[in-house]
Amino acid sequence: MEHRPFGRGGPALPVVGLGTWQVFDVDPEDEPDAAAVVETAFAAGARVVDSSPMYGRAEGVLGRALDGRRDDAFVASKIWTPSRSDARRQLDEQLTFYGGRVELEQIHNLVAWREHLPWLEEERDAGRIGLLGATHYSASAFAELAEVMRTGRIQAIQIPYNPVEREVEREILPLAEQLGLGVVVMRPLGGEGAPIPGPEDPGELEPLGVQTWPQALLKWALSDPRVQVVIPATSNPDHARENAAAGEPPWFDEEGRRRVEELAAR
Helix, strand or coil: CCCCCCCCCCCCCCEECEECCCCCCCCHHHHHHHHHHHHHHHHCCCCEEECCHHHCCHHHHHHHHCCCCHHHCEEEEEECCCCHHHHHHHHHHHHHHCCCCEEEEEEHHHCCHHHHHHHHHHHHHCCCEEEEEEECCCHHHHHHHHHHHHCCCCCEEEEECECCECHHHCCHHHHHHHHCCEEEEECCCEECCEECCCCCCHHHHHHHCCCCHHHHHHHHHHCCCCCCEECCECCCHHHHHHHHHCCCCCCCCHHHHHHHHHHHCC
16 A cells, blocks of 8 residues: 655655644643653654644644754644734744744635635745645535635645544545645544544454554554544643554555444444
8 A cells, every 4th residue: 555645845654743732722831741742742753743823822832842843843734714914924923933934834624715825825935835735624614625625726635534534535535636635634533522432452452453542543544545644632742652653554454444443333
């Protein structure tokens, strides 16, 4: 099984990244904990980090946690506002947080994407942005997401994908493959606030070659050759280390993926 490269300048192999939704929106006294998560994740091989203005203080916290390792990071962030002036302010703040560049700038939840794409393309041409993308968390918006994908103006998408949320298999993933778009998976461990429960007997994971249920779910997503990046969020350095280990081959074959789906359906 071969994975496609993630656009020009993006990660070439399937990787476990690090999401920041909720867990990096912290007070200053708790920033060292977030920095410890980043340090541990990078030591374990993670390189992709994802954030958004929607996530409160997360972008600033992430930017400070990347101090000293920014050159090793692939930063994916987002524009989240219907206002062009506010959007430009968001990008300016990101450029300050992330050392003057963002490797992947995504239009969050497709908000005002027609208005934002032209000036984001100018920023990309000027070298402040590497790749452009679009995201959405809801299957109800996938028809519009497909419309954006077909414009040929973005290089990546971010979508929910796990054994119990598989609507993207109908159109979005086949279209991404057809168009050569990179795929970032949000919610790889389950829906918002409701992680997928795993088997009670850890021994059921041994035939899969993983040690934890989150590793099984992450490897399930990465074993789809159309997926390049998964971005589980965590505030626990040990979990960040365990998650990163799921980014190493061998990948699940069809039987292994079916077994994870069966365990998730219990």
